Amino acid sequence: MDLEQETIAARASAPGMAGIGSIRVSGPKVTQIANSLMGRLPEPRVATTRLLKDASGETIDQAVALFFKGPNSYTGEDTLELHCHGSPVVLDQVLSRLLDLGARVAKPGEFTERAFLNGRMDLAQAEAVADLIASQTAAAASSAMRSLSGRFSQEIEDLRQRIEDVRVLIEANIDFSDEPVDVVSSEDIDARLSQIKGRLHTILDRSRPGALLTQGASVVIAGPPNAGKSSLLNALAGSQKAIVSATPGTTRDLIEVSLDLGGLPVHLVDTAGLRATGDEIEAEGVRRAHEAMSVADLVLVVLDDADADSHERAVWKEWSHANKTILVFNKVDITGRPPGIQKAHRPTTVSISVTGDAGLDLLCDAIRSELGFTGESQDLILARRRHLNALEKTGTFIESAMQAGAVELAAEDLRLAHAALGEITGAFSTEDLLGEIFSSFCIGK
Secondary structure, three states, rough: OOOOHEEEEEEOOOOOEEEEEEEEEEEEOOOHHHHHHHHHOOOOOOOOEEEEEEEOOOOEEEEEEEEEEEOOOOOOOOOEEEEEEEEEEHHHHHHHHHHHHHOOOOOOOHHHHHHHHOOOOHHHHHEEEEEEEHHHHHHHHHHHHHHHHHHHHHHHHHHHHHHHHHHHHHHHHHHOOOOOOOOOHHHHHHHHHHHHHHHHHHHHHHHHHHHHHOOOEEEEEEOOOOHHHHHHHHHHHOOOOOOOOOOOOOOOOOOOEEEEOOOEEEHHHHOOOOOOOOOHHHHHHHHHHHHHHOOEEEEEEEEEEOOOOOHHHHHHHHOOOOOOEEEEEEEHHOOOOOHHHHHHHOOEEEEEEEEOOEEEHHHHHHHHHHHOOOOOOOOOOOOOOHHHHHHHHHHHHHHHHHHHHOOOHHHHHHHHHHHHHHHHOOOOHHHHHHHHHHHOOOOOO
């Protein structure tokens, strides 16, 4: 059955008991279903109290009904929202009644998919709906709202238009190369492509850190035993998540905690002290520590500032230069060194005292900086990995066009760049891509 011929229904509120539970219905049978369920359809956009009846005429619930006439609705179709009492039993009865009246259960993200297919929003805006629901920090929610409002899409469309303008000029050069008419110079085309390349890089720079807002950043605490790794985890988390002991090898498994680090959602992982050991369980902890470090967005290498001559310290400092790392020198309260931060050389180093609660604010700033979160987050783009891939692919095609030499080759590169950008907003999309995107949504959205 075609999408337009089906009416879908699903809970739009979270599972469980609550004061209010919402059910959404969308499709061509909304009027017919409403007449059978509650006697008549409410006036558009007017909240109306209605008794919801079962097949025998018995009352299931008293609900507030809202009707949105298509195309001026979320999905672009006739849409009915029922705000019922939040008992799971009541909501199940109402949903069952809707299915009996001709609706079917909506698939994950199907309401938003219909909004996209009916032109109510583009693909980037549709994804922003899911990102807004899943946002873990105020910064993530704010960035998702900016994308939902269409600001990201407008920037992409502006870039696509600039590419299209250059394509028109190049095609004119090709079509009229033998005619005595004015055509654009290669210098003008090069200048335009340079501007497009610069604009693209600006968007990418704002998108890469913004991508972490959707999934959070993985930050691993690593280093030799007894350097203060577990104490640092507890200090950043603001609670006693890990056991702290002077006995080496206390931490044997990964200890994980999620926190809001100044607007950035961070998945913090404490690991076993890395050392050679004959203990089978501790050895497994060391293996897991290496595994976590290999996939982390950032590794905090914690070293004992009082143990300046240790072999482990030299090894860790050498390792840090080849990885995305912050060297954290702990226990400066013992050595007398003032807390501080040094960014002049790689890697960034931060001197702190966990027990003295000194320098932790500097470390938090360094973490945000290393992950690309500098200054305010108001200009960040809440991009997804597929958006970054499309932008990077566009950049490759633009670069190729600038180096092409022959205008025919440049024209093809720009056509591919134009199409790559179109993947972001859905101007160019495949059925498989849409299925992958909307399957990650919650049911009812």
